[in-house]
Amino acid sequence: MKWSKTxxxxxxxxxxxxxxxxxKLMLRAGLIRKLGGGLYTFLPLGLRALRKVENIIREEMDRAGALEVLMPALQPREIWDTSERYETMQNVLYHVFDRQKREMLLGPTHEEVITDLVAREISSYRQMPKxxxxxxxxxxxxxxxxxxxxRAKEFIMKDAYSFDTGWDEADASYQAMYDAYTRIFQRCGLRTKTVEADTGAIGGKWSHEFMVMADSGEDGIVECEACSYAANLEKAERALPVTKVFPDNDKLPEEISTPGMRTIDEVSGFLKSEPMRLIKTLIYLINGNPTAILVAGDREINEHKIARLLETSNVMLADDKTIEKATGAPVGFAGPVGLNIPVYADIGLRGYSGAITGANKKDTHLLNVDLERDAKIQSYMDLCTVKEGDKCPRCQASLKEKRGIEVGHVFKLGTKYSEKFSAIYLDEKGEKKPVVMGCYGIGVTRTLQSVIEQSHDAKGIIWPVSVAPYSVVIVVPNTGHNDSVKAAETLMASLEQKKIDVLLDDRDERPGVKxxxxxxxxxxxxxxxxxxxLAKNSIEIKLRSAEKAEIIPIDLGESRILELCKT
RNA sequence: CGGGGUGUAGCGCAGCCUGGUAGCGCGUUUGGUUCGGGACCAAAAGGUCGAGGGUUCAAAUCCCUCCGCCCCGACCA
Known part of the structure; x- marks a missing residue:
């Protein structure tokens, strides 16, 4: 391809x-252009790179034995009622109405469509795994x-769904996808880390995310310094901390005036106490019911964990009125003592004694609180977000915090969807059983951008050969020099014949521009x-990733290029 | 949805405070010179100043409303 033609x-x-x-680089390099927020056009160069990523994925999916299909993006609302996700995924769904005013959705994912298909087409254990x-x-x-x-409103995804006769069989399918993902990202030149993850609205028992490590990543991750434990912050756990018993733990609760002191910082500063000694009490609406969540003053509540442990997707901080009604005090003075709504405490608070809490009374806190003795705790659960320095739940070593971009996610789904869609098969004994599912996603467009995020320098992108829009660019510094142009055109034609993607910069530009x-x-x-x-009967070859160029005799140039393309 | 920022030529920006002719750099077009790391000379095209309303003799500039985009948060397979 000649530059002047594209x-x-x-x-x-x-x-x-x-x-x-x-x-910045995708825009500057002319790979994409924005139409509106979260909507992008792929220009020819960007599309070429995208297709390369897609093809790597396709090859590895096929290699893993997966079967390619194509499902409609436009989906009838009814299947979302069937899965009961019309409500839970409400906030990401696009609604469309046809001429009969029938409601359709633009597919954000395809568990419903594929399970509906499988329910109709698979009825015997002989047809699985698929x-x-x-x-x-x-x-x-x-x-x-x-x-x-x-993070776009419209994006390209590779989604896959496995169907097995049982859990053990499903584990094998899961592993096959896990391995395929590892190969895919490796081939794209990405350094990824696999972490344990929350299953969120999709449901299921277990999941891993493939993370591209990058400071600009949207996801927080912790990994263990010593062992292989790594997890998304939404999910990450910590080894149980030592029980905290503070001075004066034998005394009874005692009110203390804390005028206007609402936040942990304010109260701990005012009382000259370490934040850890405070018990943070937040009132949530869980399925609409006011509920108190307790964590130590130096920790953050993890709402994903609340949702998972209480088996709901409806967790939100209560509004001021609800808080005042539930605690009898203005916001900022809530505490577990004497509360008559359900109270859940983080496991780190078990045995807390001599602690400080809100008194459920304006401008007042309580000293010397012993949680067991003074409050009624529904149960102790892991409710807070892990942070740097916490101990690994596997080996007790320290956890480090990092950032990552989620490019892939694999889930063990189980029978959540197969039961709702009656995806039932007959086993060897003629017994009816629900199909066991897994689902697997790769953000294809996100993966492409991640390659650039992880591989660039001050001058621009550094593509790996595997996803580069063109593997080779031929630069002719002076297009006025006919012999150079001819030699370049000959080389391009010859490389193209050998299926190498070549771009010839034939523009009438200054060398520096090129x-x-x-x-x-x-x-x-x-x-x-x-x-x-050419005067030395040579051409110059330089790798984008290298400092210096090599000078190669012209008749050896092509074989050298072919060699470099393989690496 | 809350907070902050921003909107002027294809791109990057100045002008706004203190109302009065819409500017700069890059890019684009034409001609010429030049040709190994973003050249130079000459000429030219290109703008409903995000939209609507208001104040005023007069609005890019002041006021009101709305919209787009970006960031932080909330939220998110």
Whole structure:
């Protein structure tokens, strides 16, 4: 391909709309353009890279034995009623109405569609295991689209669904996808980390996320310094802390005036006490019922954990009125003593004694609180978010906090959907059983941008050969020099015949412009053919990732390029 | 949805405070010179100043309403 025949609108300046490097570079390198918030057009160069990622995924899915299908993006509402996700996923669903005013949804994911299919088409244990996948556009009404392709309203996803006769069999399918994912991201040149994750609204028993480590990532992760434990902060656990018993723990609760002191910082500062000694009491509405959640003053509540442990998706902080009604005090003075709503406490608070809490009375706190003795706790559960320095739940070593971009997610779903859609099969004994499912997603467009986020420098993108829009760029510094142009065209034609993706920069531009654009666009291999090199009967080959170029005799150039393309 | 920011030529920005001719750099077009790391000379095109309303003799500029975009938060397979 000649540069003059395609369109690569590079930008010199960073567009002001972009915040992170990969987003800036995708715009500057002319890979994508924005239509509106969370909506992007792929330009020819961006599409080429996207297709490469898709093909890697397709190859590895096929290799793992998965079967490609293509499901409708437009879905009847009814199947979402059947799965009972019309409500739980309300806030990401796009609603569409046809001419009969029938409600349709733009698919944010396809568990419903595939399970409906399987319920109709699979009825015997002889037909399993089966894994289906598709690469398709998904639609989600994201509250806040961000960072270009990282979080968009319309994006491309590879989703896969496995169907097995039992749990052990399903584990094998899960493992096959897990292994395929590992290969996929490796082939894309990504360094990923696999972490244990929350299953969220999709449900299921167990899940892992594939994270691209990057400071700009939206997800917090902890990993153990010593063992292999790593988890998303939404899910991460910690070794049980030592019980805290503070001074004066034998005394009875005693009120103390704390005028206007509402926050942990204010109270601990005012009482000259460490925040850890305070018990933070927050009133939540859980399924609409006021409920108190307790954690130590130096910790944050993890609402994902509340939702999971109490088996609901309806967890929100209570409004001021509800709090006042439940505690009998203005916001900021809640405490567990004497509360007559359900109270759940974090496991770290078990045995807390000599602690400080709100007194459920304006401008007042309580000293010397012993949780067991003075409050009625429904149960102690793991309710707070792990933080740096907490101990590993497996080996007690310290946990470190990092950021990551979630590019893949694998779930063991179980029978949640198969039961709702009556995806039932007959086993060897003729008994009816629900199919056991797994589901697996890769954010394809997000993966593409992650490659750039992880592989770039001050000058631009550094593509791995596997996903580069073109593996080779041939630069002719002076297009006025006919011999250079001819040699370049010959080389391009010859490489193209060998199925190498080549771009020939035939623009009438100054050399500096061409070199800078080549660096910005990040093609892995740059070949320069000029009067200067031809005089020595040579061409110049430089890797984008390397400092220096190598000078190769012209008749050996092609084989050298082919060799470099393989690595 | 709450908080903050921003909207002026394709891109990046100035002008707004203190109302009066809409500017700069890059890019684009034409001609010429130049040609190994974002050249130079000359000429030119390109703007409902986000939208609507108001104040005023006069609004990019002041006031009101709305909208888009970006960031933080809430939320999120």
């Amino acid at each position: 369109i690569i609108p590079t930008l010199r300046d960073n567009p002001q709309e972009a915040e992170i490097d990969s987003h 894994t289906f996948y598709q690469i398709q556009t998904k639609f989600r009404d994201e509250i806040r689209p961000r960072f270009g392709l990282m 070199f800078n654009d080549a660096d910005l666009l990040g093609f892995p291999i740059r070949v320069v053919i000029s009067e200067r090199s």
